[in-house]
Amino acid sequence: MTAQVSDHKDQAATDLGPLLKAENLCTYFFTDDGILRAVDDVSFEIRRGRTLGLVGESGCGKSVTALSLMRLVAPPGRIVRGKITLWDKDGQSKILTDLSDREMRSIRGHKIAMIFQEPMTSLNPVFTIGSQIIEAIRLHQGKPFAEARDLTIQLLQQVGIPNPETRWRDYPHQFSGGMRQRVMIAMALSCQPDLLIADEPTTALDVTIQAQILELLKEIQQKQNMSILIITHDLGVVAELADDVAVMYASKIVEQAPVHTLFDRPCHPYTVGLFRSRPRLGQDKQTRLATIEGNVPNPKDFPSGCKFHPRCPYRQKICEQEEPELREIAAGHAARCHFAGELSFDKLS
Amino acid sequence: MTSGEAYWDIVWRQFCKNRLSSAALWTLLPLFLLAIFAPVLASNVPFYYRDEHGAIWPWFRALFNPEETVDYWFNLALVAFFPWLAASTVWYLWSKRKSKRVYLGTLAGLYVGMILALAGIMQIPGVRPDNRYRARTFPEEEFRRGGQVVALYPLIPFGPTEQDMDSPVKPPFYRKPRYVPGTTGPDVQTGEPVLFWRESNDGFPHILGTDDVGRDVLVRMLYGLRISLTVGFVAVGIYMAIGIVLGALAGYFGGIIDMIISRLIEVIMLFPAFFLILTLVGLLGQSIYIIMVVIGLTGWPTIARLIRGEVLKQRNTDYVTAARAAGASDLRIIFRHVLPNAVSPAMVAAPFGIAGAIITEAGLSLLGFGVRLPAPSWGLLLRTGSENYHYWWLVVFPSLAMFITVTAFNLVGNGLRDAMDPRLRI
Numbered sequence: 120m121t122a123q124v125s126d127h128k129d130q131a132a133t134d135l136g137p138l139l140k141a142e143n144l145c146t147y148f149f150t151d152d153g154i155l156r157a158v159d160d161v162s163f164e165i166r167r168g169r170t171l172g173l174v175g176e177s178g179c180g181k182s183v184t185a186l187s188l189m190r191l192v193a194p195p196g197r198i199v200r201g202k203i204t205l206w207d208k209d210g211q212s213k214i215l216t217d218l219s220d221r222e223m224r225s226i227r228g229h230k231i232a233m234i235f236q237e238p239m240t241s242l243n244p245v246f247t248i249g250s251q252i253i254e255a256i257r258l259h260q261g262k263p264f265a266e267a268r269d270l271t272i273q274l275l276q277q278v279g280i281p282n283p284e285t286r287w288r289d290y291p292h293q294f295s296g297g298m299r300q301r302v303m304i305a306m307a308l309s310c311q312p313d314l315l316i317a318d319e320p321t322t323a324l325d326v327t328i329q330a331q332i333l334e335l336l337k338e339i340q341q342k343q344n345m346s347i348l349i350i351t352h353d354l355g356v357v358a359e360l361a362d363d364v365a366v367m368y369a370s371k372i373v374e375q376a377p378v379h380t381l382f383d384r385p386c387h388p389y390t391v392g393l394f395r396s397r398p399r400l401g402q403d404k405q406t407r408l409a410t411i412e413g414n415v416p417n418p419k420d421f422p423s424g425c426k427f428h429p430r431c432p433y434r435q436k437i438c439e440q441e442e443p444e445l446r447e448i449a450a451g452h453a454a455r456c457h458f459a460g461e462l463s464f465d466k467l468s
Numbered sequence: 469m470t471s472g473e474a475y476w477d478i479v480w481r482q483f484c485k486n487r488l489s490s491a492a493l494w495t496l497l498p499l500f501l502l503a504i505f506a507p508v509l510a511s512n513v514p515f516y517y518r519d520e521h522g523a524i525w526p527w528f529r530a531l532f533n534p535e536e537t538v539d540y541w542f543n544l545a546l547v548a549f550f551p552w553l554a555a556s557t558v559w560y561l562w563s564k565r566k567s568k569r570v571y572l573g574t575l576a577g578l579y580v581g582m583i584l585a586l587a588g589i590m591q592i593p594g595v596r597p598d599n600r601y602r603a604r605t606f607p608e609e610e611f612r613r614g615g616q617v618v619a620l621y622p623l624i625p626f627g628p629t630e631q632d633m634d635s636p637v638k639p640p641f642y643r644k645p646r647y648v649p650g651t652t653g654p655d656v657q658t659g660e661p662v663l664f665w666r667e668s669n670d671g672f673p674h675i676l677g678t679d680d681v682g683r684d685v686l687v688r689m690l691y692g693l694r695i696s697l698t699v700g701f702v703a704v705g706i707y708m709a710i711g712i713v714l715g716a717l718a719g720y721f722g723g724i725i726d727m728i729i730s731r732l733i734e735v736i737m738l739f740p741a742f743f744l745i746l747t748l749v750g751l752l753g754q755s756i757y758i759i760m761v762v763i764g765l766t767g768w769p770t771i772a773r774l775i776r777g778e779v780l781k782q783r784n785t786d787y788v789t790a791a792r793a794a795g796a797s798d799l800r801i802i803f804r805h806v807l808p809n810a811v812s813p814a815m816v817a818a819p820f821g822i823a824g825a826i827i828t829e830a831g832l833s834l835l836g837f838g839v840r841l842p843a844p845s846w847g848l849l850l851r852t853g854s855e856n857y858h859y860w861w862l863v864v865f866p867s868l869a870m871f872i873t874v875t876a877f878n879l880v881g882n883g884l885r886d887a888m889d890p891r892l893r894i
Binding site for chain 2: 226228229232235290
């Protein structure tokens with residue numbers, strides 16, 4: 120995918136109000152080996168109808184962040200600190216971290232829906248896809264079977280499954296990966312959620328199917344004014360889909376900006392490293408691929424001070440000692456670096 | 469592919485390809501039918517009896533008032549059989565789209581439902597036919613002089629507990645001599661016309677002989693099948709129900725629930741069912757319920773362990789996470805999503821459990837600690853056989869019955885296990 124950023128809505132033009140806000144979210148895993156701080160002091164906001172892309176390498180805590188939003192973190196992990204607020208259309212807000220389990224269950228699948236990375240195993244093999252979607256519908260909307268079935272067929276049509284009137288009775292093993300992911304999307308959309316969390320939905324699919332799925336998500340978003348939290352490690356996906364981006368590294372958000380700004384003027388060395396490490400068309404075959412030296416740290420043993428400092432080409436003494444705060448550099452653009460805004464990077468493209 | 473092929477359809481297809489196991493399953497079907505239709509084949513109460521007082525239908529009344537509870541339920545199954553067959557045919561013709569597996573499930577459920585409904589109806593006072601003919605016997609020789617008596621008996625006119633001290637330990641194909649009306653002729657002394665009786669040897673034979681008090685062996689074997697199947701299915705039913713629920717809870721929730729249930733499994737596994745039953749029977753007296761309940765309560769740990777293992781595996785799958793993300797509650801996830809994927813090993817254990825329960829009950833009856841005489845348990849037949857072993861038919865035929873039944877269940881279990889193994893897919 121090229122780094123061409125497609126047209127996104129301007130921030131100020133169509134602001135429909137806030138939808139979800141996470142403030143100082145901390146999710147730790149209390150294991151026998153010690154406390155693993157998977158998500159540490161993460162804050163972001165998703166406004167209604169907009170897409171937030173959460174980018175990072177494997178192991179940086181993005182999936183745990185998504186699970187924390189749904190309060191699906193399994194023990195020994197739990198949300199230690201922080202507040203998650205959800206707004207509905209009338210402006211009423213609910214604090215998700217305070218809700219009981221039963222109240223949270225009525226939100227899951229209904230106001231916030233999630234689709235997962237592995238479409239091959241996300242569907243129960245002993246039930247037809249139709250019955251799984253119908254179950255989701257009846258759980259939250261209590262519709263009678265016939266109505267739920269008609270809605271299911273409609274949804275399957277919407278996500279692009281051919282012959283939905285016969286295929287709704289088929290089993291998951293009769294579908295390919297891309298089709299299964301569409302089924303998962305149909306299931307997620309069945310209750311018209313306000314927020315769709317997509318945890319690397321296209322990672323397990325090939326590139327052409329990836330494009331189709333992203334087109335589908337964009338189309339649905341436009342029709343229903345649904346917000347999307349897309350978690351990915353692929354900057355191309357971010358470019359296609361996101362309006363705002365948050366870059367995560369080692370349990371913290373290291374840079375946050377609207378997508379155009381991030382792609383034009385990244386401020387954090389990690390983000391810059393990510394952009395640099397993509398191979399480019401027309402690059403001379405003899406040049407070595409740029410990499411970020413070092414490895415993603417193990418949560419059991421995060422580096423002191425700035426977590427990125429062992430791999431950062433711009434590190435100074437202070438980076439080893441003191442952890443930087445997320446500082447706002449320009450409007451809507453923040454970075455977690457002692458020298459944010461001061462460093463100048465070579466042209467990236 | 470028109471409609472989907474679910475997991476159980478695949479299992480059924482593989483099972484049918486296994487000749488030995490299919491043959492075993494086809495053997496079990498007639499066994500079930502024999503158990504249900506036992507009174508139609510063999511009973512000492514006639515369907516229809518007419519003498520100078522009128523015509524009566526004693527068999528039907530006897531059907532609803534048998535001596536044993538086991539017989540009562542099977543008789544209800546008999547009564548419900550043809551209505552069920554009719555209802556099933558109607559349903560089959562009316563709804564075509566479902567797969568074979570759904571048919572089997574619905575039909576079985578329909579049958580059980582009808583039997584239970586019938587039992588419920590029988591509880592309504594006045595509905596259940598009383599057994600006013602219980603005290604009467606209808607021996608074949610009861611022909612009144614001068615009157616016409618017509619009696620229509622089932623094929624084998626002997627009952628399972630009908631003693632006949634005139635014919636103890638008779639060999640197979642023994643016909644009891646009886647007196648039938650002969651010619652009419654002048655009485656020797658008075659000269660009046662009188663009916664002469666003649667000895668006849670054309671009564672129905674005891675095909676497999678009689679035991680020490682004259683009861684027909686074949687009929688006892690037939691009714692004994694009812695007891696064996698009941699003990700097998702009820703005991704296994706109990707322990708499957710307990711085992712699946714506890715295993716699922718232990719596997720899904722983990723933590724302290726798992727710890728308690730696992731310790732319970734370990735403790736109860738130590739109890740030997742057989743000896744526990746011996747003890748309880750010694751204390752409380754012989755009863756078929758003790759056998760069924762004790763086998764049920766000591767057998768569930770094996771199942772619970774199997775289910776717990778599978779549930780632990782299923783707990784971490786993506787579709788469980790997806791179901792949770794869609795807002796399903798824990799209980800719903802366990803019973804609707806996890807268990808259907810987790811019951812396979814337990815399903816394999818079930819037929820073996822039934823076979824084991826049948827053998828246990830027979831063994832207990834053989835020792836005298838099982839069902840009470842004169843109930844027709846196979847073990848009791850063998851007990852008589854072991855005491856009178858010179859009479860080979862008392863030993864060979866009950867043993868054969870048990871061999872066939874138990875082997876059939878074992879083969880079905882084997883076939884099921886092979887059918888579920890993905891590596892043996894054809």
